[in-house]
Amino acid sequence: MITTVTREKVQVPLLDLRGQWEQIQAEVMEAIHDVCASQRFILGPRVKELEERIAAYSQCRHGIGMSSGTDALLAALMALEVGPGDEVITTPFTFFATAGTVARLGARAVFCDIDPVTYNLSADAVEDFVATQCEPRLGSLVNRRTGGRVKVLMPVHVFGQSAEMDRLAEVAQRSGLKIVEDAAQALGAEDRNGRRAGSIGDIGCFSFFPSKNLGAFGDGGMCTTNDPELAARLEALRVHGARRRYYHELVGGNFRLDALQAAVLLVKLRYLDRWTELRQENARWYDGALECLGLGERLTSPRRLAGYRHVFNQYVLRAERRDALREHLAGAGIGTEVYYPVALHMQACFSSLGYRPEDCPEARRAAGEAVAIPIYPELTAAQRQYVVDTIAAFYR
Numbered sequence: 001m002i003t004t005v006t007r008e009k010v011q012v013p014l015l016d017l018r019g020q021w022e023q024i025q026a027e028v029m030e031a032i033h034d035v036c037a038s039q040r041f042i043l044g045p046r047v048k049e050l051e052e053r054i055a056a057y058s059q060c061r062h063g064i065g066m067s068s069g070t071d072a073l074l075a076a077l078m079a080l081e082v083g084p085g086d087e088v089i090t091t092p093f094t095f096f097a098t099a100g101t102v103a104r105l106g107a108r109a110v111f112c113d114i115d116p117v118t119y120n121l122s123a124d125a126v127e128d129f130v131a132t133q134c135e136p137r138l139g140s141l142v143n144r145r146t147g148g149r150v151k152v153l154m155p156v157h158v159f160g161q162s163a164e165m166d167r168l169a170e171v172a173q174r175s176g177l178k179i180v181e182d183a184a185q186a187l188g189a190e191d192r193n194g195r196r197a198g199s200i201g202d203i204g205c206f207s208f209f210p211s212k213n214l215g216a217f218g219d220g221g222m223c224t225t226n227d228p229e230l231a232a233r234l235e236a237l238r239v240h241g242a243r244r245r246y247y248h249e250l251v252g253g254n255f256r257l258d259a260l261q262a263a264v265l266l267v268k269l270r271y272l273d274r275w276t277e278l279r280q281e282n283a284r285w286y287d288g289a290l291e292c293l294g295l296g297e298r299l300t301s302p303r304r305l306a307g308y309r310h311v312f313n314q315y316v317l318r319a320e321r322r323d324a325l326r327e328h329l330a331g332a333g334i335g336t337e338v339y340y341p342v343a344l345h346m347q348a349c350f351s352s353l354g355y356r357p358e359d360c361p362e363a364r365r366a367a368g369e370a371v372a373i374p375i376y377p378e379l380t381a382a383q384r385q386y387v388v389d390t391i392a393a394f395y396r
């Protein structure tokens with residue numbers, strides 16, 4: 001039962017995984033039992049099978065299981081030898097890990113603004129940064145202001161819609177930048193050319209955090225790549241840089257995905273396309289119902305770019321009086337979340353980078369207006385209707 005009907009209140013949490021659990025419980029318990037019976041918990045055949053399946057699902061040649069999406073990003077940047085003196089162009093409107101991993105390697109995050117329609121890194125902003133603030137020097141692209149070597153472009157396919165990868169890839173190619181795709185929220189998303197998230201750049205990074213479309217029973221992640229050398233480096237990096245046990249060619253970490261998570265994910269992967277269709281159906285229904293409210297600029301639904309496959313990890317509205325709306329919905333038993341209340345260029349820990357609030361105005365505006373409403377596959381028609389009716393009552 002997903003809808004909890006108390007005496008007079010319907011409850012609609014932002015995400016409720018219990019319905020999913022009911023569908024798959026028997027299969028998952030069997031898969032877990034098999035791992036327990038084998039007593040092989042670290043890497044092993046299930047991780048390998050998941051790697052092959054996620055790689056194929058994402059149109060990639062190699063998948064390398066990682067302990068989380070964060071570790072996938074960290075390992076990807078390590079594989080590309082990002083370190084002190086290097087810079088990574090990315091978006092300020094994302095989960096912290098995107099830029100946090102850059103900083104952990106002693107490199108510098110360069111924030112370019114977002115496209116206000118999709119919330120994704122703006123290709124115009126990246127082109128403008130490269131054209132006006134960088135110059136080629138000795139085969140590298142150098143940021144004139146900092147003297148740093150701009151090495152990687154890291155777009156994020158935020159909320160489940162691919163960034164404009166054809167344009168971004170063109171800038172990267174022209175400027176000699178590597179691409180790490182943060183596809184944590186976007187397993188199965190496609191751009192206008194039908195290319196799947198994680199297959200376009202040099203390395204794609206996925207998260208299996210429980211709230212993702214394919215969620216583990218804990219933490220998990222994966223890197224994907226078409227480059228066999230990068231795949232081999234990533235495989236080594238996740239086991240402390242050893243290609244042969246106890247012989248360390250690189251300094252890596254313990255970034256391994258474990259067999260129990262892989263076993264759970266293999267079961268869930270069979271359902272992923274159906275769950276994605278249900279998310280898309282919920283999104284279409286919300287689009288129509290919210291449009292009928294006629295709220296115009298006061299409430300804007302998320303826009304799908306033509307020809308893209310949006311997998312709707314989140315359905316994010318832009319709302320006037322966002323915080324009051326959230327309170328109203330919370331009072332009615334409806335869960336919402338703000339992804340993301342503080343654009344990364346404004347985070348305290350990045351103050352030394354010297355950004356001002358006005359540097360990425362669209363990211364800052366989105367941080368004040370965006371609100372995610374429930375979109376999970378098992379949401380019932382009655383719950384969706386209740387969410388929309390409650391929103392309508394707020395603006396009435």
Ligand SMILES: Cc1ncc(COP(=O)(O)O)c(C=O)c1O
Pocket residue numbers: 068069070071094095097098156182184185206207208209219220221
């Ligand atoms: C865009 C983005 N990047 C990176 C991550 C990090 O993934 P994880 O939570 O698995 O470490 C997440 C997930 O929370 C994310 O949404």
